[in-house]
Amino acid sequence: MSKPVEKRWYDDACGTALALELVGERWSLLIVRELMFGPRRFGELRAGLPGISANVLTQRLEGMERAGILERRKLPPPASVQVYALTDWGRESEAAMAALGRWAVRSPLHDPRLPLSGASLMMSFRTMLDPTRTRGIDARIGFRIGPDPFAAHLHDGALDVVRAEADDAALRFATEEAGTIAAAVYGGVPLADLEAGGALRIEGDRALAERFMTLFPLPPKIA
Amino acid sequence: MSKPVEKRWYDDACGTALALELVGERWSLLIVRELMFGPRRFGELRAGLPGISANVLTQRLEGMERAGILERRKLPPPASVQVYALTDWGRESEAAMAALGRWAVRSPLHDPRLPLSGASLMMSFRTMLDPTRTRGIDARIGFRIGPDPFAAHLHDGALDVVRAEADDAALRFATEEAGTIAAAVYGGVPLADLEAGGALRIEGDRALAERFMTLFPLPPKIA
DNA sequence: CGGCATCCGGGAAGATACTG
DNA sequence: CAGTATCTTCCCGGATGCCG
Secondary structure, three states: OOOOOOOOOOOOOOHHHHHHHHHOOOOHHHHHHHHOOOOEOHHHHHHHOOOOOHHHHHHHHHHHHHOOOEEEEEOOOOOOOEEEEEOHHHHOOHHHHHHHHHHHOOOOOOOOOOOOOHHHHHHHHHHHOOHHHOOOOEEEEEEEEOOEEEEEEEEOOEEEEEOOOOOOOOEEEEEOOHHHHHHHHHHOOOHHHHHHOOOEEEEEOHHHHHHHOOOOOOOOOOO | OOOOOOOOOOOOOOHHHHHHHHHOOOOHHHHHHHHOOOOEOHHHHHHHOOOOOHHHHHHHHHHHHHOOOEEEEEOOOOOOOEEEEEOHHHHOOHHHHHHHHHHHOOOOOOOOOOOOOHHHHHHHHHHHOOHHHOOOOEEEEEEEEOOEEEEEEEEOOEEEEEOOOOOOOOEEEEEOOHHHHHHHHHHOOOHHHHHHOOOEEEEEOHHHHHHHOOOOOOOOOOO
16 A cells, blocks of 8 residues: 555656646547637537536546646626636647647548537647748638637738637638538638538638638648 | 447547547557667566556557557567567657657656656657757767667757667766666756766766756746 | 466546536 | 536456466
8 A cells, every 4th residue: 555646647757758647638638729729618618529528527627727737717797607728838738739730640540521629720720831831921810610719810920829709800711610621721622612512601812711721731641 | 339439539630639549548658758769579668667567558559550650570580579669650759749748847747856767868858958059069979777778879959869789989878777867967966976876877078978968958847 | 578368446438417 | 507426338457377
């Protein structure tokens, strides 16, 4: 017995091992992903994580709050709702998530036709953006994925994203399924087809829309 | 029943989610770490992963072989032993592991005094090396961590590492515990103290040894 | 000894129902 | 809507044993 260790630790000074302690449990990193562009409520998190059960989500939120990755916030009355938000440090995990995604997407097991949350799509843009293809672009682009708005700012080879309305954007996409936009960007499906089918609505600078589709080259699959 | 889904999938097109399917199970990434600098046998892997059980190691090796991350190799007779080696793609996961480690090491929960495998130490060097501090260095450095030899080549702001003897190196460290070298590099413990205590043996260019200790600045802890 | 199958106990994940 | 309680299932970890 000696000391019944609190959890199962790797007992390893390696930083990667600690990362696995912190966010290695099932669902943890995906919760971080959903929070990456702004605070979310409990039910919104569930909606972005199909398959997670309420009790597991509760456990993960508690654990990552204790670890300093996220914090619980009470919005002031009259809204008075509780939301979960990443800490600054929690947000810095994006680089690691991007590296994981960039690596895994080369696997033949990757199936781009599976469902996708809005946060996933925005993360994929930030991960796959090729800065050498963005010469001369400085534009605000709005996305509406189902009920979720995102405001992106493409400038200087980078893409900033927050959860916010972007009514003043030069270009706005609206769709019920993030996969629609993924099909265009990563699958080469023509925007006109998606619009004709009613799956996608585009407002604003159409030339920019077409160019936007070309900014995110996928790495080659492995042999 | 329809089709009892093979495993529990996230059902998510996000690359990060796939990465978690591939290497998100307990121990998987640490096994990859142990293989990062050269093939290893079953028992050697166990030695570098204190706490893993044989059946779990077997499962992980099978799973990652099926995923194309590693492969089983039979060395030609008379050696005839079986070893596990990363595929090229598996080796490319190092960037993601490094990003995870770089992020997690800023947590106040990080305890650098826990035990450390030789592979962990080499990974940490590659992760934390500050290229701006290596001006003018082109040197081969050997490490012996317990029974495990590593040959490092520091040049042009990068550190290449393989599992190999390095008898021709300009500088050679030998210790039973990787933590000894970690204490010097990351904890600021003077080399002379470690040598005097018998924990570390240094052969070759002592000035290079002293400078080597200064090349790996740790990122600041979070508030 | 290396590699793998099998069995078991404990604990974490998944599904559902329930409560404020 | 935001969780909690409960139950079942599955995975992890430890031990044992088989076979090369």
